Amino acid sequence: MSLSIGLVVHASRRGVFEEAVESLSGISLKWVTYGHERDIRPLVRSLVDGHALDGLLVGAVPYRACRDVLPPRLPVAVPRSSALDLALALSQAQVRGWQPVPVSIDTFDHEVVAEVTEALHLDRTRVTCLPYDDDQSVDDICAFHQRSLKEGSGYVITARTAVLRQLRGALRVLNGSPVPSSIRSELHELVSRVRHERAGASGFAAGVFCVGRHGRPGDLERSRTGLLHLLRATPELTDAWIEDRGRRGVLVLGRRTLFERFSRNWLVVPVLDQARESLGVRVAAGFGVGPSARTSVVLAERAAVRAESENRPCGYLMEDSGLVVGPMGPGGPPRTGLHRDQDDRDRDQGDRLRELARTVGLSTATLSRLAAIEQDLAGRTVTPSELADAMAITDPSGRRLLRKLHAHGLASSEGSAQTHRKGRPTGLYRLAIDAALTGSADGHPLTAV
Incomplete structure (x- = not known):
């Protein structure tokens, strides 16, 4: 089944976009052609109200004019001049x-x-x-x-x-507007992202929850049994397969969307707080997403080992693509007083993360992982190669990722360094994702030279 993709273009650029998309197949295009900026918002509102879009390709100027009328979960690509x-x-x-x-x-x-x-x-x-x-x-x-x-x-x-x-x-x-090849590349990336997210949403996922080592074997057995009952009583896991894994672990199997709801899109693991309060135990959580249940379980086990190494209640996600997200901290359901305030802050940050990811054109999991890397860097600069290593991607992909972050004010250029005696200097960047999420900086562009 073809994907329905919206394109928002200025009338003078319609021909360039048509040339860019003429060789593409498997997608149904819905055009919004405007002559003046004041026309953008009502035209886009009409588009999203009248069609079930799978994605939207929109330039920076029209995106600024219409972003408040876009559905919250609509994948959006905002091309930048290359x-x-x-x-x-x-x-x-x-x-x-x-x-x-x-x-x-x-x-x-x-x-x-x-x-x-x-x-x-x-x-x-x-x-x-x-x-x-x-x-x-x-x-x-x-x-x-x-x-x-x-x-x-x-x-x-x-x-x-x-x-x-x-x-x-x-x-x-x-x-200097984007040429057809640049537009075609952005559209390919948007379609690939939509298809990847769809495939991931319907794919297998696994969770492995491990009770921390403590006390006598009988205590460990009781803790594991308590954790098993706690997970079975969790509303978000009603449709999951939950079983006692023996030793210290409990295994949960289900669709990826189930775990995304449970973790609020890989931001928190509420059951960690609940286990500490009701059972008095520390729990490490590992999540795995792969093409099969078997692969997902293997990835979840590795993620659980990574979470245990933190020596605090937390969770990690590992995907078969090499993506690692974490650490995800505890975050329980809304309660009272300070607990409710913290939960509201977690939810608000999750909403900001999703909105920011959509604006930049990245998945929520990728941006969450980048935020975790920024926390580990503790203000230090990073090279494209170092970021690529941390993200388990290629060096060219690391450079493209940093260019995208820089274009949206989520990374600042901090000069360059000569990492090898021979060869060109490599750029140094400082990530600024946390500032964008917390509102502690305005993320404005660099000054002109």
Whole structure:
């Protein structure tokens, strides 16, 4: 069955998007074409009210205008202008016989501009950049370009249609909006994410709950039996298969969606608090998600060992893709007083995490894992390679992930380091996911250079 994907595009860009999607199959496209920003919100509302969408591809400007009318769990991809788009715009200038610098660039991130200008050996001091910011107006961007090129020489590269229209006739200007290949890549990634989440939601999952070592064998037996009854009495696990695993463990088998509800999308493990309060024992929880029940159990056992090594009640998730999420702390059901306040905070943070994950275009589990890595770093910087190792992904994927985090204000560039005597320096980044979740920082873009 094909997926229903919505696309929100400016009328002047419709042809580019049509070229990008003409070779794709297995998806049904629902178009929203707008001419002015004021039209975006009502058009998108009509789209989501009238169709059961599986995903939405929407640019940064229209996303800002319509995000409050989007369904909470709708997967959304917000394309960002890439190094390829900038390189092609610079090549257009060369074809027209323009000097490569000075050039004033908006929307592109500092890191992308630095990467491309370094590769093309351009004089970086003659390149100015204004990264995308939700609060920027068209007039503000145009004023930036006019200040940057106040002597009248040079040209502008912009990814904003309204800026392109307003500057024509006043300055030389080129369109740096995503090209068909970039759009096609973003759409592929969105479709893959939707299909992966669907497959994961209907797939097997397992949980292994281990009672901490303590006291005499009889005490351990009673604790394990108490834990077994506690899990069987948990409403979210009503449809799960729960059995005594012997020694110190209890095994739970079910669909992934069941465990996601139980853990509030892999944020907390409420039963840990309940076991401590009602049974007086410390419990470690391991969750595994794989293509079969057998694989899921193996992964859950490994995750439980990882959780036990923390020497505190917590849980870990391990997927067959190599993704590890944790530590997940205790978090019981709403009660009274301070306990209820803490539960409300946990729930609010879970809502913020899901919203932030959707905005960035990552899964909740991935962003949760990144938040845990940031906690382990304790303010230290990280290289793309180090992040890739921590996430169990390839180095190129680590670089792409950091570029995506940086583009959304969830990581800041902190210079570079020469990790090897030979070769190019590698970038240093500081993660800022916790600040975005707690609201302790505004996540604004870096200042222009």
